Amino acid sequence: MVIDRDAIDGCQRHHDISKHPAFEFLRPSSNTLAPPTSLPRILHRATMASSDPPKNIVVIGGGIIGSTSAYFLSHHSSFDRNRDSITLLESTKIAGGASGKAGGLLALWAYPSSIVPLSYRLHKELADKHGGAQRWGYRGVNCGQIEMKGRSVDPKAMDGKNSNGEIDAAKAPLGGTGKESDTRVSLKKRTKEALGLLRRAGVPEDLDWVIPENIRAYEEMGDPSTTAQVHPYQFTTSMASLAEEAGVKIIYGSATSIDKSADGSAVQSVTYSPKAPGTPNDSNATADPSSGETKVLPATHVVLSAGPWTPTILPGAPISALRAHSVTIKADVSPYCLFTSITLPASTGKTGESRRKQRQSTQTVTPEIYARPNNEIYACGEGDHLIPLPKSTDLVQVDESRCQDIVEYVSAISDELRDGEVTARQACYLPNVSRGSSGPLIGETSVKGLLVATGHTCWGIQNGPGTGKLVSEIVWDGKARSAAIGALDPKRWGL
Ligand SMILES: Cc1cc2nc3c(=O)[nH]c(=O)nc-3n(C[C@H](O)[C@H](O)[C@H](O)COP(=O)(O)OP(=O)(O)OC[C@H]3O[C@@H](n4cnc5c(N)ncnc54)[C@H](O)[C@@H]3O)c2cc1C
Numbered sequence: 001m002v003i004d005r006d007a008i009d010g011c012q013r014h015h016d017i018s019k020h021p022a023f024e025f026l027r028p029s030s031n032t033l034a035p036p037t038s039l040p041r042i043l044h045r046a047t048m049a050s051s052d053p054p055k056n057i058v059v060i061g062g063g064i065i066g067s068t069s070a071y072f073l074s075h076h077s078s079f080d081r082n083r084d085s086i087t088l089l090e091s092t093k094i095a096g097g098a099s100g101k102a103g104g105l106l107a108l109w110a111y112p113s114s115i116v117p118l119s120y121r122l123h124k125e126l127a128d129k130h131g132g133a134q135r136w137g138y139r140g141v142n143c144g145q146i147e148m149k150g151r152s153v154d155p156k157a158m159d160g161k162n163s164n165g166e167i168d169a170a171k172a173p174l175g176g177t178g179k180e181s182d183t184r185v186s187l188k189k190r191t192k193e194a195l196g197l198l199r200r201a202g203v204p205e206d207l208d209w210v211i212p213e214n215i216r217a218y219e220e221m222g223d224p225s226t227t228a229q230v231h232p233y234q235f236t237t238s239m240a241s242l243a244e245e246a247g248v249k250i251i252y253g254s255a256t257s258i259d260k261s262a263d264g265s266a267v268q269s270v271t272y273s274p275k276a277p278g279t280p281n282d283s284n285a286t287a288d289p290s291s292g293e294t295k296v297l298p299a300t301h302v303v304l305s306a307g308p309w310t311p312t313i314l315p316g317a318p319i320s321a322l323r324a325h326s327v328t329i330k331a332d333v334s335p336y337c338l339f340t341s342i343t344l345p346a347s348t349g350k351t352g353e354s355r356r357k358q359r360q361s362t363q364t365v366t367p368e369i370y371a372r373p374n375n376e377i378y379a380c381g382e383g384d385h386l387i388p389l390p391k392s393t394d395l396v397q398v399d400e401s402r403c404q405d406i407v408e409y410v411s412a413i414s415d416e417l418r419d420g421e422v423t424a425r426q427a428c429y430l431p432n433v434s435r436g437s438s439g440p441l442i443g444e445t446s447v448k449g450l451l452v453a454t455g456h457t458c459w460g461i462q463n464g465p466g467t468g469k470l471v472s473e474i475v476w477d478g479k480a481r482s483a484a485i486g487a488l489d490p491k492r493w494g495l
Contacts, residue, residue: 055084057475058270058299060255060313061306062090063099064232064460065453067239068468069303074246078476081247087297089272091254094240096393097307100233101326101428102461103370103378105337107143108226110459111438118483119466123228126465130242136234137373140224142204143337147216150344150365150412209333209416221339229337231372232461239468254392255313256294258302258450266448270297301475305453307460308389308431318441318493319455320434321389325402325427326380329410331420333377337370342413367409369417377417381406389429398427432457435493442467442488444474445495451475452490 057073059066070088073079079086090096106123110116127138199205201215221227244250252275259269273294304314308321343364370378387397403425411418431454433439439455440463451474453467470480 055300056298057086057301058297059088059303062088062094062240063097063307064236064464065305065467067236068464069305069453069471070243070248071239072468072472074243074248076472076476086248088248088250089255090252092393095233095236098428098430099236101426102232103368103380104230104232104461105370106228106462107222110462114485115463115466115483119463122465122469136238137231140228141335141337143222143227144218144220145339146218147341148413149214150342152345153408153411206334207336210413260447267299267302267450269299270302301449303451303453303471308429310454318433318435320432321429322383322432323387323427323429324380324383327403327406327422328424329377329417329420330375330423331377331416332375333371333416335371339368341366342409344412365409367406369410379406379410396427398425431455440488441490441493442470442485443490445490
């Protein structure tokens, strides 16, 4: 979860989570994932088949919102793959945007409270049903906010320094061979004294990968019963694959318009340009802008879930885009997600000119650091508005210096992160709601059959399954059943 300090009313970093209404959800409910062959499902299908006209549903956007919508639409008891069609239309690559580059934190204290409990529970049920622990790294996790003094980190000499920024005899070459194996030896041990410091700061014993001497404060935000995590790319692509197995057709192409009936009251079709002529389903194919070829998908229902690109298809949608950078680092550390506040010597993490200008004062930075299964750490920084949203996910510009800043920030508080190998430097855009309340927008617009599901800001991974489930209910049952989402009705935003 990245924090947009301008547009988002915080990601509730200092919430008293114990009082949150979301905790009431920890009860079994009727809204569980239905077993695929239950008797009511078969009976319902029999009555549906005889009375209902076919539905042609087009989902635009293969991020987490479109993919979970496709999953729940195709797993609804009313869907009959011999009668109805569901198409997932993705312009570039499934999970190519924020849904593949997010942190993946799930929390009962996220927002909005109308859908968080439902979605949090569905994450667990999906993981149980489809082997999510192995398939997409689902697990309960500890979460806390930590305030630290960062040490000075020289990006050119990040190895061979100890916690105080001095040369560490155990790591310095000292006339050795100078090989990688000599200069990057991490002892991964804490002295008794260091562990005592951690405990006195209220830091859990197994959170042993931050420098104990530099901790100023620690506060628990959640434990494995109230916070969990997934690998967003693996989760989103799994949702799309499971939807495909259940009968969804995935087409690679860019929606150019949502076409309505003559009086404008209902959707009729979606026009799109295929990703590359002749290879519409090749996710590696590149667009052929010169071809100008378009195709039309007939539609009784359209679910617009194009994240930050939503206004390019539906002008007037109150969605803005915020770029954010992140990195992944190879390191074997205990499972914690940390919201940090790090006071740094000013020169740290400021590359080039800005480093020279700001050398005189200190600065506070707030990267979020999530330990993941399989020896991976994810870290992200704050957002920026420097580069406008490009046409597609594959054209997102990555500013290497902003990624390097994140690496230096996290290196300033942890030997393990400083010594780990950086495995990805990336950027993406998250979809913010630009006016009115914070959203997201979920529901049918004033055009019959046109639904929007977008504006999930920094909680789209957490709220993806709940959104998909509600979308499926609106399409198949005529209304949202699993949560009261009147406040998220797109008509409130004039759509
Ligand atoms: C750095 C960072 C960290 C985050 N961490 C967390 C976290 O820990 N927990 C959490 O809950 N959330 C987190 N989020 C938020 C989350 O990533 C987003 O809310 C979520 O991914 C939005 O999903 P989406 O499907 O709406 O949009 P996207 O992922 O942007 O997907 C939109 C898709 O639509 C496609 N598309 C666009 N235009 C068209 C078109 N014309 N035709 C067809 N397809 C089109 C795009 O190619 C794209 O694949 C984080 C976000 C960022 C940036």
